[in-house]
Amino acid sequence: MTSQPTTQQTSTPPDRATAPLPHDENVPTPARRRWLMLAGGFALVVLLACLPLLAISLPGVLPGPTYTPGTLQVLALALLVGALALSYHLLFGVAGLLSFGHALYFAVGVYGLAIVLDRTDLPLLPAACVVLVGGIVVAHVVGAISLRVTGISFAMVTLAFAQAGNVLVRRNPAGATGGEEGLALDTTHVPDALVGVMNTRNLYWLALVVLVVVYAVVLWVERSRAGHVAAATRENEMRVRVVGGRPYLVKLLVFVVAATLATAVGMAYLLLQSGAVPRVTSADFTLTLLVMVVLGGVGSRWGAVVGGVLYTLLDQRLGALAASEAIAGLPSVLRVPLSEPLFILGTLFILVVLFLPGGIAGAAQRLSHRRRREGARDLMEESA
Amino acid sequence: MSTIVLLLITGLGLGALYFLVASGLSLIYGLMGVLNFAHGSFLTLGAFAGWEVARRLGADSWGIFGLALVVGAAVGAAFAALTELLLVRRLYERHIEQVLVTVGLALATVALFEGTWGSDPEFIEGPAWLRSTTDVAGAPIPNDRFLAIGAAVLVLVGIVLFLRYTRFGLIIRAGVENRAMVTALGIDVRKAFTLVFAVGGAAAGLGGVLASQYFGYVSPHLGAHLLIFAFIVTVIGGLGSLTGAAVAAVLVAVLQQFANYYWGVGDLVVVLLLALVLLVRPSGLLGRSA
Numbered sequence: 250m251t252s253q254p255t256t257q258q259t260s261t262p263p264d265r266a267t268a269p270l271p272h273d274e275n276v277p278t279p280a281r282r283r284w285l286m287l288a289g290g291f292a293l294v295v296l297l298a299c300l301p302l303l304a305i306s307l308p309g310v311l312p313g314p315t316y317t318p319g320t321l322q323v324l325a326l327a328l329l330v331g332a333l334a335l336s337y338h339l340l341f342g343v344a345g346l347l348s349f350g351h352a353l354y355f356a357v358g359v360y361g362l363a364i365v366l367d368r369t370d371l372p373l374l375p376a377a378c379v380v381l382v383g384g385i386v387v388a389h390v391v392g393a394i395s396l397r398v399t400g401i402s403f404a405m406v407t408l409a410f411a412q413a414g415n416v417l418v419r420r421n422p423a424g425a426t427g428g429e430e431g432l433a434l435d436t437t438h439v440p441d442a443l444v445g446v447m448n449t450r451n452l453y454w455l456a457l458v459v460l461v462v463v464y465a466v467v468l469w470v471e472r473s474r475a476g477h478v479a480a481a482t483r484e485n486e487m488r489v490r491v492v493g494g495r496p497y498l499v500k501l502l503v504f505v506v507a508a509t510l511a512t513a514v515g516m517a518y519l520l521l522q523s524g525a526v527p528r529v530t531s532a533d534f535t536l537t538l539l540v541m542v543v544l545g546g547v548g549s550r551w552g553a554v555v556g557g558v559l560y561t562l563l564d565q566r567l568g569a570l571a572a573s574e575a576i577a578g579l580p581s582v583l584r585v586p587l588s589e590p591l592f593i594l595g596t597l598f599i600l601v602v603l604f605l606p607g608g609i610a611g612a613a614q615r616l617s618h619r620r621r622r623e624g625a626r627d628l629m630e631e632s633a
Numbered sequence: 634m635s636t637i638v639l640l641l642i643t644g645l646g647l648g649a650l651y652f653l654v655a656s657g658l659s660l661i662y663g664l665m666g667v668l669n670f671a672h673g674s675f676l677t678l679g680a681f682a683g684w685e686v687a688r689r690l691g692a693d694s695w696g697i698f699g700l701a702l703v704v705g706a707a708v709g710a711a712f713a714a715l716t717e718l719l720l721v722r723r724l725y726e727r728h729i730e731q732v733l734v735t736v737g738l739a740l741a742t743v744a745l746f747e748g749t750w751g752s753d754p755e756f757i758e759g760p761a762w763l764r765s766t767t768d769v770a771g772a773p774i775p776n777d778r779f780l781a782i783g784a785a786v787l788v789l790v791g792i793v794l795f796l797r798y799t800r801f802g803l804i805i806r807a808g809v810e811n812r813a814m815v816t817a818l819g820i821d822v823r824k825a826f827t828l829v830f831a832v833g834g835a836a837a838g839l840g841g842v843l844a845s846q847y848f849g850y851v852s853p854h855l856g857a858h859l860l861i862f863a864f865i866v867t868v869i870g871g872l873g874s875l876t877g878a879a880v881a882a883v884l885v886a887v888l889q890q891f892a893n894y895y896w897g898v899g900d901l902v903v904v905l906l907l908a909l910v911l912l913v914r915p916s917g918l919l920g921r922s923a
Contacts, residue, residue, distance in 0.1 A: 347729060394908050398915050401668045401732070402872065405864045406911060412861050413904040420897075532861065536670075536736050543733055585748040592748065595741025602733045603723060 297457055300324065301450035310562060312569070318449035322521070325449070325456035327561040329518050332456075332463040334541040334557030335550065336510035339467050341539070342548040343476060344503040345483030347400075349535050350407030353391070353414045354508035356530040357384045358515020360418060360432065363525045364425050367435045376438070377516050384512030385505060392504040396497060399486075408532055415530040431526035434519060443520055452521050459517045460554070463510050467550060470506055479503045540598045546610025555609055564590050635772035640890045642769065646778030648886030649785030650847060653840030654863035655870070655878040656792060657713075657833020663809045663873025664829050666728050667721060670735040672837055672863070673856025674742040675713050679705035679838025680845045680855055681750060684757055698760050702784075702842050709838020710831040717830035722823065739857070746853035754850035763846055777846040784843055788836050789879055796875075801828055809873060862889075865903055869910050871920020881918060 301321055304314045313320045333355060340346045361380035365371060371379065395406040421428035436444045442451050470476045482489045482496040489496050519525055528534060537560065545556025567590035579587065586592050605612055654676060661669050683705035690697045716738060724730040763780065766773035796802035804825045807815045815822050837856075844859060845851040866885050870877030885903055893899030910917065 347732070394911060397911050398868075401662070401666075401728070402868055402911075402915075404668065404732070405868050406907065408861060409865050409868075409904050409907050413901050416900040532857070533740070536740060539733070539736060540740070586745060589744035589748040591744035592741045595737045595739075595744060598737035599720065599734055599741065602730055602737060603720070606730075 294457070294461060297328075298454065301453055310566065312565075316450075318446045321449045321453045323562070323565055325453040325521050326518075326565075327558040328453075328456040328460045329514055329521060330541070330561045331554040331557035332460040333511060333514045333518075334538055334545065334553045334560075335460075335463050335467055336507045336514065337538045337542050338548075338550060338553035339470060339503060339510070340507040341542055342550075342553065343467075343471055343483070344479040344500055346396075346500060346504065347404045348395075348407040348504075349404045349532060349539075350391070350395075350409075350411030350414075351507070351511060351538055352530055352532070352535040353407075353411040354384055354388055354511040355515040355518070355534075356414055356418065356525075357387055358512035359519045359525045359529050360426055361512070362516045362519050363432045363434060366438055367432065368425070370438065372438050373440060373443075380516060381509065381512055385509050388505045388508030388512075389501075392501050392508070396500050396504065408535075411530070411532060411535060415527065415532070418527050418530045426525075426527075429527060431524055434523040434525075436523070439520065444523075455517055456521060459514060463514065464550065464554070466506070466510060470503065471550075475499050475502050537594075540594065544598060544601055544608050546608030546612075549608075549610030552608055552610030559609075560594065563594060567593055635770060636894070638770045639772040639774060640894055641887060642772070642774045642778050642782075644887030644890035645883060646781040646847060646886075647890065648883040649781040650840055650844050650859060651863055651866045651886055652785045652879050652882035653788060653836045653843070654859050655866040655882055656788065656875060657836045658863055658867050659870065659873055659875060659878045660792075660805075660829050661833050662867065664805060664812070665721075665731075665826055667731045667735070668728075669833070670732065670860070671716055671738040671742065672735075672833065673858075673860035674739050674746075675709045675716075675834045675837040675856070676841040676844065676859060677743070677746055677851075677853060677856035678712050678841070679709035679834075680841030680851045681746065682708040682838070683842035684755065684845060684851045687758060693758065693760055695760050698763075702839060705842035706835040706839040709841065710835035713834020713837070714827050714831040716834075717827050721830070722826070743853050743857065750851075750853060752853060754852040756850050757845050759846050777843070781843045781847055784839060785882075788839065789875070792832065792836075792875060795832075801825060805829060862886075862903065865907050869907060869917055871917030874917070874919040877917060877919030 300315045302316065304316055306314045311320045312323060315321070315324070337348075337351050340348050340351065358380060361383050362376060365376040365379055366373070369376070391407070391410045395403055395410065398406060418426045419428055420426075426432055442448055443455070471480075478489060478494050478496070478499045479502075481494070482499060486496050515529070518529070538557075541556040541560045542553050543556070544560060545554070546552030571588035571590060601608055607614065654672060657675075658669060658672055661667055661672075683701035686701040686704045687697060690700070716735070720734045720738065721731050724734060759777075763775075763777045766775050767779070768774075796806055801824075804815060804820055804822065805828070808822050808825055812822055840859070841851075841855065844855060848855070862885065866881045867878055869885060870879070870881030885906065888906060889899040889903050891899075892902035896902075914920075
């Protein structure tokens with residue numbers, strides 16, 4: 250079904266008013282572009298999977314060579330945050346739902362798995378299934394209520410629910426969440442291959458698998474009928490209603506899928522960080538997700554992943570920069586702002602919103618469009 | 634009985650703080666459709682400005698405290714007006730981007746406050762009267778509650794009078810009703826935007842100084858903490874409705890105090906109230922029906 254429109258697009262339409270562009274091997278057709286991107290993505294995943302076996306040093310970007318546990322920890326964190334940003338992309342980029350409470354479902358994964366492993370004798374996989382079901386139930390309830398309002402009110406309502414989760418975690422009901430201190434991972438029922446510094450690379454591979462799976466699910470949802478209706482609802486909800494669509498159910502579906510993905514990522518996050526801290530439930534955490542997605546480019550899948558990875562690496566490196574001696578020697582007018590990673594990231598975010606609409610993905614797209622247009626113009630001049 | 638009176642008046646004091654934040658949020662949203670995430674930063678900066686004044690000039694005299702209130706409000710207003718002129722105005726009519734810019738500003742400024750004043754709470758001093766209590770029906774009420782309530786009532790009356798009896802108020806009210814029409818009549822509605830931001834920022838800055846008296850400390854996270862409840866208040870009251878914000882602020886804060894005292898679940902009850910209001914009346918208590 251998908252091949253038919255592409256073949257129509259590849260053959261040059263004969264009855265154009267302007268002279269048809271001469272076809273050139275260097276300008277890829279949509280079908281070829283898709284294959285190229287698929288192959289490129291596959292190669293990237295293989296490269297990422299091989300990183301723990303290689304000794305690549307990127308001074309200034311990574312803390313050490315890629316096979317060291319410290320670096321793998323940072324990379325795995327970046328991949329997981331990328332996956333989380335991708336789940337937020339499904340919500341914000343595809344369905345246009347500006348949620349300020351996405352951290353809640355991530356926290357359900359982190360704290361849910363920590364509590365289940367702490368309080369019950371379930372092995373890891375059944376425990377993960379229980380938490381996933383819990384996440385789906387929470388997402389249904391909260392989504393069904395907050396989707397009664399739209400736009401800005403929706404944002405505030407999701408924020409309020411996430412705040413309730415935050416309060417609950419900090420209150421430490423029945424000693425379950427550990428309050429401000431957080432909760433350490435109980436490793437009794439976790440397979441040995443996922444515990445300890447020496448096994449960081451297994452966790453890294455786990456993070457990579459999570460990212461690939463999340464990507465596949467997001468792609469599948471976006472390409473499905475529900476995904477198309479969600480995108481149409483984002484553009485014009487009234488029209489979808491008029492042609493007989495049911496925006497509420499579709500939005501709820503996307504909301505629940507995004508939340509479930511966030512729960513899954515949260516569980517991997519718990520294993521990687523071997524503990525849960527209240528910060529993952531905070532409104533600030535959701536806001537940083539929003540920052541990542543916008544930084545990468547709203548509406549772009551790979552943009553969201555790049556935004557998440559970039560944000561995490563920047564956050565880590567700016568933290569290291571803040572502690573460095575080069576900063577400590579500066580006068581306080583410069584030192585204070587530069588030693589706060591969040592200040593730099595927030596400012597960067599404002600600049601991107603003001604001057605770079607479409608984020609990184611948008612900039613890349615404009616660049617490639619311009620190159621393609623210039624390529625086409627050169628050809629026209631040659632043939633003329 | 635005395636417990637109930639204490640809870641009621643403390644709740645009213647907290648509601649006053651919520652109202653000082655929510656009034657600006659609601660006005661800004663009503664006129665411009667901007668959800669201002671940086672509003673908490675206006676409040677925090679106002680609180681720190683007031684604290685700096687009190688720290689440098691001596692905290693215990695009423696004159697200095699009054700000056701701290703004025704400086705807090707002025708700093709909040711200036712910060713808000715600058716935000717509107719430099720950031721929000723550039724993204725005219727693009728509501729999502731406007732929200733994003735204020736989100737970025739909130740993140741960056743809170744980080745800056747942490748870098749400047751440290752992330753730990755700073756405990757504050759004030760006139761001795763504020764630290765003592767007054768008996769109302771047998772309940773000892775901390776005096777700062779009365780101050781907060783009085784200030785909020787003054788701000789409410791002031792804003793209502795301003796909206797009703799001044800030319801700018803007229804433009805703002807007309808702009809909330811139908812902005813395109815006001816522009817078509819040849820009135821530069823953008824001046825009103827800056828003004829509304831400044832008024833909201835002044836209320837938030839004033840609220841910051843009062844909130845630091847109410848809680849007994851200033852911290853970079855003071856604004857963010859109050860902002861979330863102010864959001865809830867604005868949604869419950871109906872976006873864009875000033876009276877709605879006032880009613881909802883009192884309702885939310887009193888309910889929160891009682892639920893906190895008797896069951897220790899105040900914050901959750903507030904969220905439940907929000908869910909309930911949304912299920913019954915999605916446009917809020919006094920909002921225009923969508």
